[in-house]
């Protein structure tokens with residue numbers, strides 16, 4: 001977690017531009033509207049005065065409804081850990097980092113090759129995230145390709161709940177969200193307790209442009225009513241599912257997430273809605289949805305500025321890459337995106353250290369590397385403390401021209417507090433580096449990852465709770481697989 | 484057959500003039516497509532049809548120009564939105580202006596084969612599918628785009644009703660991937676499997692998966708998809 005007044009200073013819009021983005025967004029919702037595929041939501045929107053066409057399912061939402069929904073939103077969202085020590089308060093200038101989700105492959109840290117991911121891989125990624133001090137929340141980085149597909153999301157959550165005490169965010173996959181909620185509830189002692197200890201959040205997406213899909217809308221309502229954190233974020237690519245201009249893509253993204261918020265807030269006032277957009281560009285040579293694009297980084301800055309203006313908790317993205325291997329490109333894209341997202345002041349930054357290959361391949365070593373990158377970024381964003389003592393006039397005078405500071409008391413007092421020390425980055429002399437095996441960053445990250453996984457034991461669930469959770473999983477599995 | 488039609492409609496002495504005009508038309512069509520000038524493409528087509536030029540020849544001219552667009556994309560000179568837009572413009576002209584005339588004179592219009600493409604049930608990811616469709620169209624295939632969230636029944640129905648050569652299925656989610664297998668199984672059950680080739684794609688799809696479910700092929704990008712379809716349909720032309 002980073003908390004610093006320096007966060008959010010890097011803003012891309014002037015006041016006037018911010019205002020224009022906002023009014024343009026309201027115009028889109030009022031003039032063009034959104035398509036809502038869930039009947040219940042259409043009725044809800046109709047009942048609150050939106051202009052609903054039940055046959056085309058197009059809903060035009062007047063300005064005041066959108067603004068009311070913003071007013072109803074939770075200003076602060078509590079996102080709890082199984083252990084209170086890991087609770088997150090999503091608000092203001094508090095920045096938290098978590099894994100990516102949904103990868104179908106792993107760049108195997110044991111063999112170095114890419115293969116389909118399994119439930120065991122989710123367990124390992126979760127354990128690693130549980131151990132790393134700069135990772136604040138967990139998403140199931142992988143999808144379990146070794147379980148029956150229709151119940152895969154349940155296993156993704158099951159593996160996560162057992163292996164971390166940190167808050168967990170899962171992808172709904174359009175599956176009936178009740179099952180996910182029940183599983184989390186079994187861990188904290190029931191649905192009611194879950195409201196106080198919201199250890200589970202849901203990540204879901206509208207379908208750009210301007211469509212709220214049936215299952216995802218249903219789950220949005222379900223999570224709003226369960227009073228659990230909801231990340232409901234569009235994921236368009238500029239030039240294909242959003243306009244080519246970045247301002248236009250931002251306006252559309254804003255309309256998509258804010259209309260989601262209307263559905264959430266009017267389903268349950270004060271719904272714990274987290275605002276943002278995963279908007280990038282469509283690469284013009286390959287068509288891929290780029291995870292390392294500067295376009296996505298600038299959208300992160302834009303959405304954070306807007307989110308702060310609305311006083312909503314903010315979602316963001318960083319720590320991912322388009323590269324297929326753990327190379328310079330991977331660390332470059334991961335670093336830049338993390339820096340942009342962190343300095344934007346977003347409250348939850350996902351996709352940390354997990355994603356290569358446009359979100360399709362997860363890498364445990366990249367998580368370990370990102371832990372180091374985040375630690376470096378926190379150092380920068382904390383800024384420089386300026387006090388009489390830190391201005392160091394006395395010691396400067398004492399040492400005077402031509403002296404040295406190594407043995408000064410002032411130095412001994414401050415060197416730890418004022419400086420950043422690498423854990424993974426190399427600063428050895430060439431000859432020592434060669435003597436210790438000439439290891440590059442990827443190799444060192446691999447060793448560190450293995451070391452952590454061998455040593456770290458996440459606090460297990462108690463036997464009773466574990467049984468309850470297993471039962472809940474079995475019950476849900478049966479229900480889904482019987483259909 | 485084309486020549487016979489031309490002779491039927493147009494006196495012999497005019498053919499020479501028409502051929503010159505034709506190459507002029509072909510040049511204009513090419514220019515319109517390469518500059519993505521949709522209006523000009525429509526105008527040129529309309530005017531030449533009015534002048535009595537052979538719709539089959541016009542179609543060939545468009546196909547040739549499209550192929551050039553495809554080549555330019557492959558070589559990096561053209562970008563994706565240009566490729567897709569050129570394809571879209573050509574599709575409009577063919578379906579709205581050429582096809583009706585071709586039908587009247589009893590010609591189908593040449594193409595390399597019919598491809599029914601869609602994203603499987605439960606899945607709405609359509610960007611990749613649409614790019615593949617566009618590239619195949621550019622390469623000279625006729626496309627039946629079934630859209631997204633396409634049920635097994637819909638695929639079956641399409642194969643039953645049309646002269647489909649290839650069924651192409653896209654799936655982007657682990658949870659919807661099994662629908663590709665189900666569609667193939669359903670084709671088998673209805674004794675339709677031998678009538679069509681089946682290809683699969685989408686980010687979670689692999690060569691092994693394609694083999695496992697008994698598809699005829701897999702491609703992980705649109706250019707490969709074109710090569711694949713040509714291979715499985717035995718189309719030797721480039």
Ligand code: B12
Pocket residue numbers: 101102103104143171172173174203204205206207208216234235236237241286287288289357358359360605606607608609610611612614615651652653654655656657658682683684685686701702703704705708
């Ligand atoms: C954009 C996107 C979306 C958009 C889709 C918009 C649209 N109109 O298509 C939106 C935001 C709506 C979306 C929704 C969801 N998505 Co999505 N999405 C993506 C993303 C980021 C990019 C997809 C894309 O457009 N790629 C660009 C195109 C050009 O590439 P492509 O599709 O792979 O196609 C190429 C090739 O595969 C091939 N090809 C494709 N089809 C075919 C077919 C044939 C026959 C052939 C031969 C070749 C071929 O050629 C294409 C061109 O080169 C992917 C990540 C990824 N890298 O795939 C996630 C991803 C697929 N989505 C994912 C998820 C989880 C979801 C949601 C469940 C999220 C949610 N909770 O709401 C929903 C599901 C909605 C549904 N019911 O389908 C996960 C899937 C995880 C998994 N293990 O299954 C992914 C992998 C992201 C992630 N890591 O979490 N998504």
